[in-house]
Amino acid sequence: MKFSRLGDPGAEVPIVHYEGRALDLRPITADIDARFLASDPVTAVHDAVSRNQLRDLEDAHHLRVGAPIARPGKLVCVGLNYAAHARETGTEIPAEPVVFLKGTDTIVGPYDDVLIPRGSVKTDWEVELGVVIGRTARYLDEADDPLECVAGYVVSHDVSEREFQLERGGQWSKGKSCETFNPLGPWLVSADEVVDPQALRLSLSVNGRTRQNSSTDDMIFTVAEIIRYLSQFMVLHPGDLINTGTPAGVALGIEGNPYLRAGDVVELAIDGLGSARHSMVQA
Numbered sequence: 001m002k003f004s005r006l007g008d009p010g011a012e013v014p015i016v017h018y019e020g021r022a023l024d025l026r027p028i029t030a031d032i033d034a035r036f037l038a039s040d041p042v043t044a045v046h047d048a049v050s051r052n053q054l055r056d057l058e059d060a061h062h063l064r065v066g067a068p069i070a071r072p073g074k075l076v077c078v079g080l081n082y083a084a085h086a087r088e089t090g091t092e093i094p095a096e097p098v099v100f101l102k103g104t105d106t107i108v109g110p111y112d113d114v115l116i117p118r119g120s121v122k123t124d125w126e127v128e129l130g131v132v133i134g135r136t137a138r139y140l141d142e143a144d145d146p147l148e149c150v151a152g153y154v155v156s157h158d159v160s161e162r163e164f165q166l167e168r169g170g171q172w173s174k175g176k177s178c179e180t181f182n183p184l185g186p187w188l189v190s191a192d193e194v195v196d197p198q199a200l201r202l203s204l205s206v207n208g209r210t211r212q213n214s215s216t217d218d219m220i221f222t223v224a225e226i227i228r229y230l231s232q233f234m235v236l237h238p239g240d241l242i243n244t245g246t247p248a249g250v251a252l253g254i255e256g257n258p259y260l261r262a263g264d265v266v267e268l269a270i271d272g273l274g275s276a277r278h279s280m281v282q283a
Helices: 041-050 083-088 162-167 172-176 223-230
Strands: 002-006 013-018 021-024 075-079 098-101 114-116 127-133 150-157 188-190 201-206 209-215 241-243 265-270 274-282
Touching: 013 041, 098 172, 127 201, 127 223, 127 265, 150 241, 150 265, 150 274, 162 172, 223 241
Parallel strands: 075 241, 114 274
Antiparallel strands: 002 013, 002 188, 013 021, 075 098, 127 150, 127 241, 150 188, 201 209, 201 265, 265 274
């Protein structure tokens, strides 16, 4: 099942794509938020359809596509989680996941413009598999299945400013939390539709030139391992978003470092989760 939010920023309408229709979810939820994601949304939608509660959203195809979830409580990121990406940055393969937090106000729609920060000369791209939590996870052990805590998966773009991240005090979050630095969507795809999160093709291009083309099977730490690991250090709540790392092919690792400039167009996609496209604009 595919969920999305359509409309102007701050006024998005929650919808579900159901048998070729865009159904307005407002009779059963105000938004695609923590409460809805914790309520078994797939079953809730099937029940609402059977009771004829949901109607088509008029002009759905003409509305802006927003991020498919309302602002999460946490946006947790894992760095250096693909072996080839670690090598291209000259970093050793980490023994444990590298974890940092990113501001949740960075999240924008999948087709919105992305702003290059003032003074930036090293704005970089990173296509990532986003994991949205649907069930509280704390201190998961080996007997638990972390994937049971997943509500769904989403295309996430962890835009990064490398000078801010690596050369301005060593604070990764500072280079990750600039305005508009996390386009998300177009859809939140329910977990039941993703048979294996470790078998998804990811790709990203800049101005039509492929820069990243890999698979989640190259992750050092799997989605399940990441969720179990994070649950030892923080409580994961419904609606929280995890960015699970990016494959090789970022500007930081390419000879000549072709960082993003105003006017560049970035396109990214993940198998089964849809595609995004946005233009880079100077802040």
